[in-house]
Amino acid sequence: MKTLFAQSVPGRTGCLPPKPEHAAADMLPAGLLRKSAPRLPELSELDVVRHFTNLSRQNYGVDGNFYPLGSCTMKYNAKFAEYVASLPGFCNLHPLMAQLRGTSQMTQGALECIWEMERLLCEISGMDAYTLQPMAGAHGEFTGATLIAAYHRDKGNNKTKIICPDSAHGTNPASATLAGFEVVNIASRDGIIDPEALEAALSEDVAALMMTCPNTLGLFETHLPRIVEKLRRVDALLYYDGANMNAILGKMRVGDVGFDVVHWNLHKTLGTPHGGGGPGAGPVGVCSRLEPFLPVGRVARQADGNFYLDYDHPKSIGYIAPFYGNFGIMLRAYAYVLRLGGEGLTRVAEHAVLNANYLKKLVEHFLVVPFGRICAHEFVSSAPEGLRALDIAKGLLDRGYHAPTIYFPLIVKECLMAEPTETESKQTLDAYAAALEEIVKQGLSDPRSLHDAPHTTPVRRLDETAAARNMVLTEDM
Numbered sequence: 257m258k259t260l261f262a263q264s265v266p267g268r269t270g271c272l273p274p275k276p277e278h279a280a281a282d283m284l285p286a287g288l289l290r291k292s293a294p295r296l297p298e299l300s301e302l303d304v305v306r307h308f309t310n311l312s313r314q315n316y317g318v319d320g321n322f323y324p325l326g327s328c329t330m331k332y333n334a335k336f337a338e339y340v341a342s343l344p345g346f347c348n349l350h351p352l353m354a355q356l357r358g359t360s361q362m363t364q365g366a367l368e369c370i371w372e373m374e375r376l377l378c379e380i381s382g383m384d385a386y387t388l389q390p391m392a393g394a395h396g397e398f399t400g401a402t403l404i405a406a407y408h409r410d411k412g413n414n415k416t417k418i419i420c421p422d423s424a425h426g427t428n429p430a431s432a433t434l435a436g437f438e439v440v441n442i443a444s445r446d447g448i449i450d451p452e453a454l455e456a457a458l459s460e461d462v463a464a465l466m467m468t469c470p471n472t473l474g475l476f477e478t479h480l481p482r483i484v485e486k487l488r489r490v491d492a493l494l495y496y497d498g499a500n501m502n503a504i505l506g507k508m509r510v511g512d513v514g515f516d517v518v519h520w521n522l523h524k525t526l527g528t529p530h531g532g533g534g535p536g537a538g539p540v541g542v543c544s545r546l547e548p549f550l551p552v553g554r555v556a557r558q559a560d561g562n563f564y565l566d567y568d569h570p571k572s573i574g575y576i577a578p579f580y581g582n583f584g585i586m587l588r589a590y591a592y593v594l595r596l597g598g599e600g601l602t603r604v605a606e607h608a609v610l611n612a613n614y615l616k617k618l619v620e621h622f623l624v625v626p627f628g629r630i631c632a633h634e635f636v637s638s639a640p641e642g643l644r645a646l647d648i649a650k651g652l653l654d655r656g657y658h659a660p661t662i663y664f665p666l667i668v669k670e671c672l673m674a675e676p677t678e679t680e681s682k683q684t685l686d687a688y689a690a691a692l693e694e695i696v697k698q699g700l701s702d703p704r705s706l707h708d709a710p711h712t713t714p715v716r717r718l719d720e721t722a723a724a725r726n727m728v729l730t731e732d733m
């Protein structure tokens with residue numbers, strides 16, 4: 257599709273702005289004036305509407321079709337949450353208003369939502385305090401690892417290592433490294449943490465264990481009490497990657513099990529949009545020992561009931577995000593939690609797990625499914641002998657489906673990792689499994705027929721190596 261610049265026709269216009277009362281030269285210093293007019297595309301309103309409408313039709317989203325991307329929880333984002341976030345009292349607020357003298361009365365409702373949401377997350381997860389500031393899951397992990405470092409530094413502990421199992425999400429070791437730790441990897445056994453491997457990796461310089469649960473194989477860690485006890489022995493903290501909280505909502509509270517830090521992905525568990533890599537939100541919950549280190553400003557309540565942003569936390573790790581993180585995203589999640597309530601959230605987890613296990617059962621006879629156990633919100637499988645996960649994924653695109661996550665986690669060969677989420681119906685899962693089976697049969701009888709897929713998408717199969725090596729980042733105009 258041509259860019260708007262390439263479609264430009266000199267002299268064509270979509271709107272006629274009023275003539276300015278004063279010439280720019282009367283108002284701006286000479287040094288700031290342009291020497292020549294900006295090169296903007298010249299188009300009619302209809303040209304622009306068609307351009308963006310047609311571009312949007314090339315998009316793939318949950319509102320269009322099934323999106324079983326493992327680890328990403330691409331579930332339906334209910335529209336009532338959009339309505340709440342677009343109320344003018346919220347979306348017309350300026351982020352500086354919470355700090356400006358004279359405007360604080362106009363922000364009381366917004367601050368109260370933040371305050372309430374922190375308390376709701378405490379109740380759901382069993383933690384003592386929250387920050388809603390981090391802007392993504394990985395940003396939450398980085399915040400959490402930084403809190404862990406601050407805690408040990410304050411205590412005079414010399415701790416340099418964080419343990420990450422090989423079934424952890426890839427962002428865990430990356431976040432720990434960015435926060436200044438050395439990462440110690442431990443191998444899992446039967447898909448979950450091996451307490452003996454953990455024991456062997458423990459020493460006095462271990463600051464924490466970072467654990468994804470359910471892990472990236474879709475399996476629940478069944479040795480939790482032993483794991484907690486082992487880390488306590490060396491005065492190490494426990495970090496819970498709660499991006500997959502949709503599998504345990506209402507069933508387990510990570511604070512009750514003994515975890516010190518947890519992050520959520522609101523754009524996964526609480527149904528807010530992912531939107532092209534953002535905006536997201538990765539709230540971090542902590543136990544009381546870590547509360548003094550949380551980022552500022554924190555929403556606090558005065559004796560008269562008024563809310564304000566409190567910056568008086570001398571041990572705080574400081575700023576993590578401008579203003580107060582992605583407020584609009586937090587609002588959607590807040591609306592979602594209030595609308596569903598405790599029972600509704602528990603049903604989310606039950607249906608997420610039920611759907612994943614149902615789909616796993618459907619595909620078991622034509623894909624290779626390791627780990628016989630019941631899975632949580634997602635499951636991993638391997639392409640059958642002679643077929644590549646990549647070809648199966650591309651075949652799915654031709655049938656109108658988004659592909660599952662492929663080649664992740666790295667510990668499963670020719671991996672296809674699917675997460676159906678709780679918002680899908682039995683009919684959708686049946687139809688998807690039937691399409692998948694058809695592709696596998698086609699691939700096994702005529703492997704070459706899949707090599708050229710996809711045929712029906714706006715962009716055909718890309719040479720990913722060439723795309724990375726010989727990048728073309730501009731368009732000739």
Ligand SMILES: *Cc1c(COP(=O)(O)O)cnc(C)c1O
Nearest residue numbers: 327392393394425427468499536
């Ligand atoms: C998605 C995910 C992350 C990263 O979250 P982002 O918002 O993409 O940064 C971390 N851990 C797990 C287990 C995840 O599934």
